[in-house]
Amino acid sequence: MKTAALNSEDLRSPMFWAVSASALTALVAGLGLLGFLIAESVPVFQRQGLSFLTGAEWFGPDEFGAWPMIYGSLATAFVASLFALPVALGSAVYTAEFLSPKPRLAVKAVMEYLAGVPGIVYGLLGMTLLAQWVRNVFDLIDGNSIFTAGLLLAIMILPTVTTLSEDALRAVPRRYRETAWSLGMNRVATAFCVSLPMALPGICGAVFLGVGRALGETVAVMLVIGGLDRVPVPWFNLFAPGQSIPSKLGREAAEALGGGYHWHALMTLGLVLFVLALCLSLAGRWFLTRQRSA
Amino acid sequence: MSDQTPAVELRIAHVFFKNRRVLEDLNRRFPSRSATAIYGPSGSGKTTLLRTLSRMNDDVEGFRVEGRVLIEGENIYSKEVDASRLRRKVGMLFQKPCVFPKSIYQNVVFGLRHRDGIDRKALPEMAESVLREVRLWDEVKDRLNEWAPTLSQGQQQRLALARLLILEPKILLMDEPTSSLDPRSVEAIEALIERHSKLRAILLVTHNLEQARRVCDEIVFMDCGRFLESPPLPHSSPAGEELLNY
Numbered sequence: 037m038k039t040a041a042l043n044s045e046d047l048r049s050p051m052f053w054a055v056s057a058s059a060l061t062a063l064v065a066g067l068g069l070l071g072f073l074i075a076e077s078v079p080v081f082q083r084q085g086l087s088f089l090t091g092a093e094w095f096g097p098d099e100f101g102a103w104p105m106i107y108g109s110l111a112t113a114f115v116a117s118l119f120a121l122p123v124a125l126g127s128a129v130y131t132a133e134f135l136s137p138k139p140r141l142a143v144k145a146v147m148e149y150l151a152g153v154p155g156i157v158y159g160l161l162g163m164t165l166l167a168q169w170v171r172n173v174f175d176l177i178d179g180n181s182i183f184t185a186g187l188l189l190a191i192m193i194l195p196t197v198t199t200l201s202e203d204a205l206r207a208v209p210r211r212y213r214e215t216a217w218s219l220g221m222n223r224v225a226t227a228f229c230v231s232l233p234m235a236l237p238g239i240c241g242a243v244f245l246g247v248g249r250a251l252g253e254t255v256a257v258m259l260v261i262g263g264l265d266r267v268p269v270p271w272f273n274l275f276a277p278g279q280s281i282p283s284k285l286g287r288e289a290a291e292a293l294g295g296g297y298h299w300h301a302l303m304t305l306g307l308v309l310f311v312l313a314l315c316l317s318l319a320g321r322w323f324l325t326r327q328r329s330a
Numbered sequence: 331m332s333d334q335t336p337a338v339e340l341r342i343a344h345v346f347f348k349n350r351r352v353l354e355d356l357n358r359r360f361p362s363r364s365a366t367a368i369y370g371p372s373g374s375g376k377t378t379l380l381r382t383l384s385r386m387n388d389d390v391e392g393f394r395v396e397g398r399v400l401i402e403g404e405n406i407y408s409k410e411v412d413a414s415r416l417r418r419k420v421g422m423l424f425q426k427p428c429v430f431p432k433s434i435y436q437n438v439v440f441g442l443r444h445r446d447g448i449d450r451k452a453l454p455e456m457a458e459s460v461l462r463e464v465r466l467w468d469e470v471k472d473r474l475n476e477w478a479p480t481l482s483q484g485q486q487q488r489l490a491l492a493r494l495l496i497l498e499p500k501i502l503l504m505d506e507p508t509s510s511l512d513p514r515s516v517e518a519i520e521a522l523i524e525r526h527s528k529l530r531a532i533l534l535v536t537h538n539l540e541q542a543r544r545v546c547d548e549i550v551f552m553d554c555g556r557f558l559e560s561p562p563l564p565h566s567s568p569a570g571e572e573l574l575n576y
Binding site: 222 | 412413414423445490
């Protein structure tokens with residue numbers, strides 16, 4: 037890792053070594069986690085190869101298929117994005133471009149508070165209110181479904197995406213807005229033709245972080261997704277019960293703990309989730325870096 | 331608008347930022363086809379005056395105008411006046427050039443593309459015409475699709491001016507447009523001010539008295555948020571001494 041040029045005085049400073057150790061700890065923790073997951077997944081890939089990823093049945097003790105859980109995770113994240121993103125982006129544009137400072141700060145404070153509410157609280161509300169609502173509105177036997185989980189995730193990620201997108205919009209220097217105004221453009225045109233395109237990389241970063249949270253949410257999803265390890269038939273029937281990777285891990289980790297092939301299969305699921313989240317995180321970071329350098 | 335109607339007429343009692351009075355007692359008419367330099371020391375209120383004329387401070391907390399600002403006879407601070415409609419008549423060029431992260435061509439036609447009733451086929455020709463006006467055409471004609479932020483500061487300022495001129499504003503507000511620019515850009519902008527002062531009203535904020543004398547029909551002195559009948563005394567501001575020599 038390349039560091040800034042250091043002189044001998046820097047190298048003698050205990051603070052330098054303290055912060056270096058902290059950075060190293062974070063790096064070791066991340067790599068250690070990835071290494072541990074890979075090591076625990078080796079027996080699964082040795083026995084099943086890539087059929088673990090494509091298999092549709094999760095039957096122990098010798099054969100496990102992760103596809104229903106991968107599908108469930110991607111489907112819930114898709115539904116969450118579908119509902120959350122338009123609302124979050126609209127809200128961010130309105131807050132950043134049209135609200136005066138005091139109401140804007142009030143909205144920001146509420147959004148940031150909501151972003152920090154624990155998943156279990158959302159899960160309980162989803163179980164008691166949202167699942168019932170989905171069941172009644174769509175005339176289902178059971179309101180616990182992939183769609184319900186996606187909708188709940190949409191509500192959960194909405195504040196995160198809104199507040200980060202708003203930050204990205206506010207980061208667009210005022211001089212660009214004033215230049216657009218000086219050309220006779222109104223505020224709506226300025227917001228959509230100047231601010232939004234310039235903030236797009238940051239907004240994409242916010243979206244990726246939000247979707248990353250949706251992918252990783254465990255308890256709230258576990259309470260409303262239905263807990264069925266099946267890809268729905270037809271595959272786009274989102275009102276069927278399903279399973280996501282985190283909810284599967286949440287349900288079975290305790291009983292499989294201590295070794296055995298079941299445990300390795302769950303750890304491999306964890307590795308798949310880690311890789312999915314890592315890809316999203318890297319994509320988000322790439323967009324954010326682009327915005328900063330713009 | 332008849333030629334007798336001033337392009338800008340100020341009847342400003344006070345302009346405030348919160349409780350701070352930044353402009354006061356500004357009463358003056360600016361004719362429709364002439365260039366007027368506004369000259370004064372830093373902090374004298376020149377930029378605030380230009381921003382007031384284009385309503386750029388509308389969303390600045392605590393900003394308020396007591397009095398009237400008439401553009402072509404219409405009080406721009408009355409509730410009926412839409413700020414964006416006003417700014418189609420009153421274009422403003424800022425001190426620091428600001429180009430959008432788009433191509434040179436897209437920058438030139440940016441404002442025009444967002445207007446209704448524009449013949450899009452005519453845009454390239456119009457772009458060429460204004461780029462020639464600001465003496466930028468020869469420098470960029472072979473790279474119109476290149477990224478505008480890669481241009482030099484002087485080129486960016488001339489591009490920003492072309493972007494304004496293509497909209498044909500009746501009043502052009504220029505806030506120290508040549509400060510820290512290369513001589514070539516300064517010369518191009520000064521020549522343009524001279525030519526366009528016969529077509530539209532130009533208000534030029536400048537710290538360069540020689541420039542004001544070269545290109546403007548009239549010089550207005552400002553200090554402490556007021557117009558001065560005569561240049562300020564040397565001790566009142568750094569610009570005072572230079573003004574006395576004028």
